[in-house]
Amino acid sequence: MPTPLTHDDPVALGPYRLIARLGSGGMGTVYVARSAGGRTVALKTMYAAIATDSAARTRFRLEADAARVIGEQFGARVMDADPLAETPWLATEYVLGPPLDEAVEAGGPLPEQSVRALGAALCSALGQLHRSDVVHRDLKPSNILVTAYGPKVIDFGIARAIGDDRLTRAGAAVGTPAFMSPEQATGQEHDAAGDVFALAGVLVYAATGRGPFGHGQAADLLYRVRYAEADLSGVPAALVPVLAQCLAKEPAERPTTAQLAAQLHDGKGEFAEHLPPELLADIGHRAAGVWRSMPQRLPAPAVGPQGAVGATAVGARPSRRRFLAVGGALAVAAAAGGGAWWWQERAAARSGGGTAAQDSAHRTRNIGPLWTYAFDSSVASDFGLVAPQAIGGVIVVPTGYVTEGLSPASGARKWEAYPGEHGWQTLVAGGRLYWLLIKADTDSGIGSAVTLQTADPRNGKAVRTLARFTSTNDELETHQLLCVTDRAAYVAVGNGKYHEVGYFTPAQTFTLRAVDIGTGTGTGKPLWSKPLPTRPDESKRLHFLAAKVIGNRLVTLQEVKEWTVHVVVRDASTGAVLWERPYGVDDPDILRGGIAADSDHLYLGGSRLWALRLSDGSVAWQTSTEHAYGPPVLKAGVLYAVGVGTGLTAVDARSGKVLWTEQGGEVGEASTSWPPVLGTRYAYYKNGTLLRAISLSNHRTSLTYQTSGKQFYADADSQLVLSVDRQYLTAYPLR
Numbered sequence: 102m103p104t105p106l107t108h109d110d111p112v113a114l115g116p117y118r119l120i121a122r123l124g125s126g127g128m129g130t131v132y133v134a135r136s137a138g139g140r141t142v143a144l145k146t147m148y149a150a151i152a153t154d155s156a157a158r159t160r161f162r163l164e165a166d167a168a169r170v171i172g173e174q175f176g177a178r179v180m181d182a183d184p185l186a187e188t189p190w191l192a193t194e195y196v197l198g199p200p201l202d203e204a205v206e207a208g209g210p211l212p213e214q215s216v217r218a219l220g221a222a223l224c225s226a227l228g229q230l231h232r233s234d235v236v237h238r239d240l241k242p243s244n245i246l247v248t249a250y251g252p253k254v255i256d257f258g259i260a261r262a263i264g265d266d267r268l269t270r271a272g273a274a275v276g277t278p279a280f281m282s283p284e285q286a287t288g289q290e291h292d293a294a295g296d297v298f299a300l301a302g303v304l305v306y307a308a309t310g311r312g313p314f315g316h317g318q319a320a321d322l323l324y325r326v327r328y329a330e331a332d333l334s335g336v337p338a339a340l341v342p343v344l345a346q347c348l349a350k351e352p353a354e355r356p357t358t359a360q361l362a363a364q365l366h367d368g369k370g371e372f373a374e375h376l377p378p379e380l381l382a383d384i385g386h387r388a389a390g391v392w393r394s395m396p397q398r399l400p401a402p403a404v405g406p407q408g409a410v411g412a413t414a415v416g417a418r419p420s421r422r423r424f425l426a427v428g429g430a431l432a433v434a435a436a437a438g439g440g441a442w443w444w445q446e447r448a449a450a451r452s453g454g455g456t457a458a459q460d461s462a463h464r465t466r467n468i469g470p471l472w473t474y475a476f477d478s479s480v481a482s483d484f485g486l487v488a489p490q491a492i493g494g495v496i497v498v499p500t501g502y503v504t505e506g507l508s509p510a511s512g513a514r515k516w517e518a519y520p521g522e523h524g525w526q527t528l529v530a531g532g533r534l535y536w537l538l539i540k541a542d543t544d545s546g547i548g549s550a551v552t553l554q555t556a557d558p559r560n561g562k563a564v565r566t567l568a569r570f571t572s573t574n575d576e577l578e579t580h581q582l583l584c585v586t587d588r589a590a591y592v593a594v595g596n597g598k599y600h601e602v603g604y605f606t607p608a609q610t611f612t613l614r615a616v617d618i619g620t621g622t623g624t625g626k627p628l629w630s631k632p633l634p635t636r637p638d639e640s641k642r643l644h645f646l647a648a649k650v651i652g653n654r655l656v657t658l659q660e661v662k663e664w665t666v667h668v669v670v671r672d673a674s675t676g677a678v679l680w681e682r683p684y685g686v687d688d689p690d691i692l693r694g695g696i697a698a699d700s701d702h703l704y705l706g707g708s709r710l711w712a713l714r715l716s717d718g719s720v721a722w723q724t725s726t727e728h729a730y731g732p733p734v735l736k737a738g739v740l741y742a743v744g745v746g747t748g749l750t751a752v753d754a755r756s757g758k759v760l761w762t763e764q765g766g767e768v769g770e771a772s773t774s775w776p777p778v779l780g781t782r783y784a785y786y787k788n789g790t791l792l793r794a795i796s797l798s799n800h801r802t803s804l805t806y807q808t809s810g811k812q813f814y815a816d817a818d819s820q821l822v823l824s825v826d827r828q829y830l831t832a833y834p835l836r
Contacts, residue, residue, distance in 0.1 A: 104121060104122045104123075105121065105122070105398055106119060106120075106121060106122060106132075106398040107122070107398070108398065110122070110130075110132075110398070111188070113134075114132075114134070114144060114146065114186070114188060114190045115181060115183055115186065115190060115192070116136055116137060116181070117134035117135065117136055117142060117144055117181075117190075117192060118134060118135050118136075118137075119132045119133070119134050119144070120132070120133040120134055120135055120141075121133040123143065128147055128148065128151055128157070129145065129146040129147040129148050129151070130145075130146050130148075131143060131144065131145045131146070132144045132145075132146070134192065140180070141195055142180050142181075142192040142193060142194065142195065143177070143192070143193050143194070143195055144190055144191070144192045145190065145191045145192075145193070146188050146189065146190045146191075147161055147188065147189045147190075149187070149188060152187070152188065152189055158184055158185075158189060161184045161189050161191070162182075162184040165179055165182040165184065165191050174229075174251070175222075175225065175226035175229055175251070175252075175253060175254055176226070176253050176254050176255060177193040177194050177195075177196050177246070177253055177255050178193060178194040179191070179192070179193055180192040180193060180194060193255075196246045196248060196253050196255070197248055197249075197384060198246045198247045198248035198249070198253070198384050199246070199247055199380075199383055199384070200242065200243045200244075200245065200246055200247075201219075201242040201243070201245040201246075201247055201252070201303065201306070201307060202241075202242035202243045202306070203243075204247050204380050204383065205242065205306065205307060205310050206310075206803070206804070206836070207379075207383065207804060207834050207836075208377065208379040208380055208383070208834055209310065209379075209820070209834075209836065210307065210308055210309050210310045210335070211307045211308060211376075211377065211380070212377060213308070213337040213339070213340065214375045215307070215375050215376055215377060215380075216304055216307050216308045216337070216340065217340070217365045217366045217375070218365075218366050218370075218372055218375035218376075219247070219252055219304070219307060219375075220300065220304045220361070220362075220365040220366070221362045221365040221366035221368065222251045222252050222372060223240075223245065223252055223254070223300055223303070224300070224358040224359070224361050224362035224365070225358075225362065226252065226253075226254045227240075227254075227293070227296050227297070227300060227358045228358040228359060228362075230296075231293040231296070231358065236291060236292060236293060236295065236296050237254065237296050237299075238285065238291050238295070238296070239256060239277055239280075239299075240254070240280060240296055240299040240300055240303060241277045241279070241280040241299070241302075241303060242303055242306050242307070244256045245303065247376075247380065247384070248384060249372065249373040249376075249381065249384050250371075250372055250373070251372045278319045278322035278323050278326065279302070279312040279314060279315075279316065279322050280299045280302040280303065280312060281299070281322075281323070281326050282294070282295035282296075282298035282299060282326070282352070283298070283326055283327045283350050284352060286323045286326045286327050287327065292352065293357070293358070294352035294353070294355045295352065296358075297347050297355045297356065297357070297358060297361060298347060298348060298349075298352075298355060300347065300358075300361070301313070301331075301344045301347030301348045302314075302331075302348070304340070304344055305331070305332075305333065305336060305344060308335065308336045308337060308340065309334075309335035309336060311332075311335075313331035313332055313333065313344075313348060314326050314329060314331060314332070315332065327350075331344075331345065331348040333345060343361070343364045343365065347361060378510060378511070379471060379834065382471050382472065386470070470806060470807075470808075470824075470831045470832060470833050471512075471821070471832045471833060471834065472511055472512035472831070472832050473512065473829050473830070473831045473832075474498075474507060474512040474514075474829065474830045474831075475828055475829055476498060476500045476505065476828065476829070476830060484578075484579070484641055484643055486499075486643075486693065487499065487500055487812075487825050487830070488693075488812070488814065488825075489507075489814055489816075489823045489825065489830060490527070490528070490529040490814070491509065491529070491816035491817070491818055491819060491821075492529045492532070492533075492534055492558045493532075493558040493559060494509065494818070494819070495507065495508070495509070495515060495558045495559070496508075496509055496816060496819075496821075496823065496830075497527060497529060497534060497558060498830060499526070499527035499536070503517050503518060503519070504517070504518040504527050504536065504561065505517045505518075505561075506518075506558065506559075506560075506561050507830070509816060509818075509819035509821055509832070510819075512830070512832060516560050516561040517561060518536075518556065518561035518562070518563075519561075526539065526580055526581060526582040527582070528582045528584070528585055529558075530584065530585040530586070531585065531586070531587055533555055533585075534555060534556045534557070534558045535553060535554070535555055535556070535567075535582060535585055535590070536553075536554055536556060536582065537551055537552070537553055537554075537575075537580050537582045537592065537594075538551065538552045538553075538554055538563075538575060539551075539575055539576070539577075539578060539580070540575050540576055546574075546576065546598040546599035546600075547574055547576070547598060547599070548574050548575045548576035548599070549574075549575050550569045550570055550571055550572075550573050550575060551569070551570045551573040551574075551575045551580055551592075551594050552566050552568065552569050552570070552575070553566070553567045553568040553569075553570075553582070553590055553592070553616065553618070553625070554566050554567065555567060567590070567616075567618045567625050568590065568616040568618060568625035568627075570592065570594045570614060570616070570627075571627075572596050573594045573595060573596050574595065574596050574597060574598070574599065576599040577595050577596075577597070577599055577609065578603045579595060579603075579604070579605055579609075579611075579641075579643060580592065580593060580594045580595060581593040581594075581643055581644065581645055583645055583648035583657070584648045584649055584650055584655075585618070586650050586673075587619055588617065588618070588619035589615050589616060589617055589618060589619065589628060589650075589673070590615070590616050590618050590625070591613070591614070591615050591648060591650070591655060591673075592613075592614055592616070593611055593612070593613050593614075593633060593643075593644045593645055594611065594612060594614060595609050595610060595611040595612075596609065596610050596611075597609030597610060600639070604639045604640055604641045605636035605637070605638070605639070605640045605641070605642075606636075606638050606639070607635055607636070607637065607638055609635075609636070610632070610635070611632075611633040611635075611636075611644060612630045612631060612632055612633060613630070613631045613632075613633055613644075613676065614627065614628075614629065614630045614631075615627075615628040615629050615630075615655075615673070615676060616628060628674070628676075629674075629675055629676035630676070631671075631676045634661060634662060636663070637663065640663060642660055642663045642664070642689075643660070644659060644660060645657055645658065645659050645660070646658040646659070646660060646666065646689055646690070646692040646693050647692055647693060647694070647695055647696045648696070649695070649696040649698060650673050651698050651699075651700065651715060652673075652700060652715075653672065653673050653674060654670050654671065654672065654673055654679065654715055655670070655671040655672070655673040655676075656668070656670050656696055656698060656703060656715070657669045657670070657671070658684065658689075658692045658696065660689055664689060665683075666683070666684045666685075666686055666689050666692065667681050667682065667683055667684060668681065668682050668683075668684050668703065668705070668713070668718065669681045670703075670715065670718065679717075680717055680718040681718070682713075682718050684705060684707070685707060685708075686707055688774065691731060691732055691773070691774045691775060692732055693812070694732050694734075694775050694776040694812065694813075695732075695734070695776065697732070697733045697734055697735040697740065697776070698715065698735070699735060699754065700715075701714065701715060701716075701721075702714060702715060702721055702754070703715055704733050704735060704740055704754065705732075705733070706729075706730040706731050706732045706733055706742050706773070707729065707730065708726055708729050709723050709724045709725065709726050709728070709729070709730065710723065710724045710730050710733060710740065710742060710752055710757065711723045712754070712757060721757075722756065722757035723757065724752070724757060724759070728744040728745055728746055728747050728750075729744065729745045729773065730742040730743065730744045730745070730750070730773060731743045731744075731772070731773030731774060731775065731776065732775065732776040733752075733776060734776040734777055734778075734779060735754060736779050738753070738754050738755065739751050739752070739753065739754060739760065740752040740753075740754045741776075741777045741779060741784055742773075742776070742777070743771050743772065743773050743777060743786050744762070744771070744773070745771070745773060746768060747762045747763065747768060747771075748762065748763030748766060748768035748771045748786075748788070748795075749762070749763040749771075749777060749784055749786055749793075749795045749800075750762045750763070761800050762800070763795055763800055763801070763802075764799070764800045764801050765801045765802070766788070766793070766795075766801065766802045767788070768788070770788050770789035771786070771788045772786065772787040772788060772789075774787075774811070775787065775811070775812055775813055778813045778814065778815045778822050778835070779815070780794075780815070780820075780822075780835045780836045781797075781836065782796065782797060782798070782836045783795060783796060783797060783803060783804070783835075783836055784797060785813060785822050785833075785835070786813075787808060787810065787813070790807060790808065790809070791805045791806065791807060791808065792805065792806040792807075792808040792810065792813070792822070792824065792833060793805050794806075794836070806833050808824050808831065808833075809824075809826045809829070809831075810824030810825055810826050810829075810831060811825060811826050811827075812824070812825045813825070815835055816832075816835065817835065820834060820835045820836065821833065821834070821835050822834070822835045
């Protein structure tokens with residue numbers, strides 16, 4: 102991502118004015134730059150101290166020569182270069198597409214058809230090099246950019262002519278250990294067959310998300326490359342024998358690039374037609390950012406690197422055919438002076454010679470959303486609720502007088518349920534879709550009994566009425582469907598005349614009720630009913646913020662009066678209050694994200710993290726008051742919450758011991774207003790204007806997304822993080 106120029110960065114190099122930094126590595130710095138005519142380029146430079154070494158200058162010149170050899174079809178076109186300047190520089194085109202490692206990390210392993218098309222295209226790219234007697238020697242996922250028209254190979258810092266060892270020390274292993282050939286790992290001659298070995302490793306990564314020899318210290322990797330069999334588990338079965346041959350320890354046993362291409366793909370169809378929609382969307386979002394403004398130069402004294410934010414996009418992901426047309430126009434625009442300025446920072450791996458130390462440098466990846474859907478929040482957002490829920494390959498979005506079903510793949514609306522009738526009291530539980538039926542107001546303001554129904558998530562049509570709640574008015578918009586088990590449904594329902602603005606009035610009466618939905622075929626049997634406090638006139642503060650049944654307890658976060666929250670735990674069978682205690686929070690709406698609890702404890706945030714015993718509400722443990730925390734979320738015995746001054750924090754749920762806190766990130770704008778969203782690899786939370794993905798393994802920011810969202814939900818089946826603000830639902834990858 103572009104970051105501001107520092108105070109001591111040059112103003113210009115050659116005919117190019119520097120605009121922003123893309124990053125720095127072991128050999129130099131890469132900048133965004135523009136020519137006098139407005140052409141935007143990526144400009145790679147060499148540090149002054151290194152430029153005094155004649156061998157380093159020779160490498161730099163050879164890199165430009167190799168980039169010219171591969172050509173603009175398979176590489177980033179070389180615009181200009183001056184290897185003899187005081188500060189040597191190389192200007193290349195901007196490429197509108199992500200590096201392969203970012204694409205896989207953001208969207209997951211590629212399907213087999215994508216891997217085959219990618220491999221065949223890379224065979225053509227390497228073949229172009231090999232016909233000119235040049236080998237790349239550092240082919241790896243971060244050096245492959247995926248565009249709609251095919252992959253482009255970059256970073257020829259250690260490429261050289263076959264048989265030319267003048268710039269290589271005898272016995273030295275130069276390259277990236279995870280993707281080296283066995284001969285390269287021992288400092289021997291790396292010819293075209295070595296590039297084929299590396300290409301197979303890249304394709305294993307594309308298909309599985311990991312290299313064929315795992316990860317770890319350089320020495321361990323080099324040993325495995327030389328002596329261990331490649332790990333091809335997870336590779337599509339039809340590709341295993343093809344890639345296994347390429348990964349043979351003996352170079353003579355590997356196929357040529359032409360032979361490999363024939364085994365991978367028949368060459369039919371456009372390259373984009375073989376890419377998954379998520380990757381096409383990412384390419385499109387990068388292209389859409391061509392004309393965004395650049396960050397400004399930092400004043401002296403220089404400050405540490407500051408990451409810029411990722412691009413945003415509104416609308417569904419493009420079709421492949423439409424993308425090819427749009428992408429062609431954008432490519433022309435970029436050549437005329439544009440450029441995807443937000444191109445990801447890869448210089449830590451690209452600027453140097455591809456050493457293991459450089460390749461392991463931490464990098465934050467910033468990418469755009471998958472899709473954004475605009476909705477009408479006529480009623481739901483008045484009460485702070487538009488909670489998307491996933492079921493049966495549909496995202497159900499209750500937005501007001503209509504409930505909508507969206508496609509997880511594109512965000513396109515698949516159905517809407519009776520505008521003006523079904524409201525926002527919608528719930529997915531136990532693989533079923535439920536809602537409370539709300540009808541349009543009548544002249545009298547007195548309607549019929551509230552009904553609980555099940556609906557078909559495939560089309561949004563009502564299937565069955567489970568219960569009718571007597572002495573209620575279904576015209577009121579302030580009912581709540583709290584939670585549902587396999588036996589009972591729990592609701593807050595009211596009676597009284599409908600108010601023209603749709604809020605509470607003192608004349609209305611509300612009750613908390615339970616109804617049996619596990620027996621019978623028609624109306625459910627009432628189990629119990631308990632009165633709820635009266636709300637002031639025109640109040641829109643609902644009675645409950647969250648509810649969950651745990652064992653035989655109904656655990657609720659209840660606004661017993663406006664802006665005053667209590668934890669109220671009831672007997673789920675009788676409605677009797679078992680215990681109650683105040684829960685001091687400045688903004689009750691942050692509690693709408695759900696309840697974190699297990700069979701023994703309820704976990705709360707606030708001035709500290711708490712664990713309350715469900716048996717009696719007593720404190721089992723609490724953290725110190727050094728940090729305040731947002732609402733927590735529980736997974737596999739670990740509590741995750743965002744702390745003021747600490748960012749994402751993981752705590753042992755049994756003992757309250759802090760296991761780890763977020764590392765290496767700015768946490769001053771960490772939001773404590775919503776629980777984190779948990780994936781298998783990352784935990785997501787909002788920080789400033791970004792949605793951060795924090796690695797659960799190294800506890801650092803791995804991905805960021807620009808977001809205006811206030812609330813965040815997980816669709817685990819479709820692997821999406823769903824962000825909600827007042828008007829938009831936006832989807833990001835959940836990993």
